[in-house]
Amino acid sequence: MKKISLLTFLLGSFFLLQAQPYTKHIAPINNEKWWGCFVGIGNEMPFASNTPLYDLAKVNFNNETSPLLLSSQGRYVWNDEPFRFRLVNDTLVIESDHESPQVTTAGKNLRDAYLHASKTHFPANGKTPPALFFKEPQYNTWIELMYNQNQEDILNYAHNIIENGFPKGILMIDDNWQRYYGNFEFKAEKFPDARAMTDELHRLGFKVMLWISPFVSADSPEFRDLADKGFLLKNKNGTPAVVNWWNGYSACYDMTNPAAVESLKQTLNECMGKYGIDGFKFDAGDIAILANGEYDYYDKNADQNIFSQRWAELGLSYPFNEFRAAWKTGGLPLVQRIGDKDYSWYAVSMLIPNMAICGMLGYPYACPDMIGGGQFSSFLDIKEDEFNQELIVRSCQVHALMPMMQFSVAPWRILNRENMEICARYAQLHHTMGDYIYECARHAAETGEPILRHMEYSFPHSGFTECKDQFMLGDKYMIAPMITEGTHRTVNLPKGTWRDDQGKTFKGPKKIEIDVPLDRLPYYERVK
DSSP states (O other), X not given: OOOOOHHHHHHHHHHHHHHSOXXXXXXXXXXXXXXXXXXXXXXXXXXXXXXXXXETTTXXXXXXEEEEEEETTSEEEEOSSOOEEEEETTEEEEEESSSOOXXXXXXSSHHHHHHHXXXXXXXXXXXXXXXHHHHSOEXXXXXXXXXXXXXXXXXXXXXXXXXXXXXXXXXXXXXXXXXXXXXXXXXXXXXXXXXXXXXXXXXXXXXXXXXXXXXEOTTSHHHHHHHHHTOBOEETTSSBOOXXXXXXXXXXXXXXXXXXXXXXXXXHHHHHHXXXXXXXXXXXXXXXXXXXXXXXXXXXXXXXXXXXXXXXXXXXXXXXXXESOOBSOTTSSXXXXXXXXXXXXXXXHXXXXXXXXXHHTTOOSEEOSOTTOSOGGGGTTOOGGGSOXXXXXXXXXXXXXXXXXXEOSOHHHHSOHXXXXXXXXXXXXXXXXXXXXXXXXXXXXXXXXXXXXXXXHHSTTXXXXXXXXXXXXXXXXXXXXXXXXXXXXXXXXXXXXXXXXXXXXXXXXEEEEEEOOTTOOOEEEEEO
């Protein structure tokens, strides 16, 4: 039997111990509730007393993530590296492969916890995205055109926006405008004169953004050039990796390689100059897409989370930007969008809690997906006369007093005249409230405070921990939209004096029963 030296034994024991995850059990205090980490499951927060194990290195639930958990009792957990967590009989169990999890006591409530975490770990940098994002509605061609993006229909869409009484704003041309992935030229057969199209859109009063991703079609000229330069993500054997994502299999820019990022920026800048583009919708960048593969990143300390972070940071070079996936980029002037939702009432009910946690993870400049839903597959088999018009109108109303609102499915195509005009009216309300919304964005840029706030954040320990159908817009307005079928709801008024959208005044705290006909969005202004 071979003898093992004491030194070898000790070294082996050391590395074995190092390989074990750090684990921390955080016992609850005073009916403590927790939020955090994933925007995409905000509707499941506060977390139940028992949950499955969530892994920040494996999933992102189609949305932004951050290594932050927040407590209703003023505590928070932040790790610089991704961790795993679950709740077991209200005890928060955290595992990390990198560092010992730490819990910080910052105050007595959810707001105290968030503001301390924000200031310490992702301070606001004083800048906002352009005011147009907040002051006017946005329009995206995805649901109307899907993979058939083309010049004629895009121009028709823009003209219909104006002709039907909707405010002009940002127009995003979505996936499949380009010849192939990694190439940034418009398809000639679909866009006979792309520059003339963007010039016309600008003349009409729109800013123009293009959908892009980090992927590169395999064996294209761009693929071969980028591979020769070492700018593509590699397999462990050094060959360019082929990544499985929702549009098939593609190579991918290595966003951890500064030279690759600069090359991509140069290509994007050339595209902007040639076609008169104002910015980009940066799609993909999801942790989950790369989590199932083993890749050799240029930065040897990088992983799929760092890749996602670097992809988001690319947007800092382009003020007109939009993201759906990000990691640890809180406090930066990046526009976020809630992940694609189905065309359903359940999806409408997810918007408020998902937007609320988005703000509490440091992403205040956010848009609640597309009105009626952004998941194109749920629209494929619906005929124009079969749409649930109530659902579309209520979805529009939920968006109207959020930081941003975005149309995609065309209200003038699927709604009768009366309901289309209701949507146009609430698009105009967003325009009317635009200065106040942008004022809230400026406040967020200075303080880190969310624009859209969970009721528990604004009114701690007042019975709002489970509230998912009301929210605060800044500290002045409380919004109580309809998120289910019907024309009646209960509104839980916090302490104070409140004046509603019909001019009636109420003194809280109290619950009131109200009628909400289809043309009404209930909201309440705090009266000093």
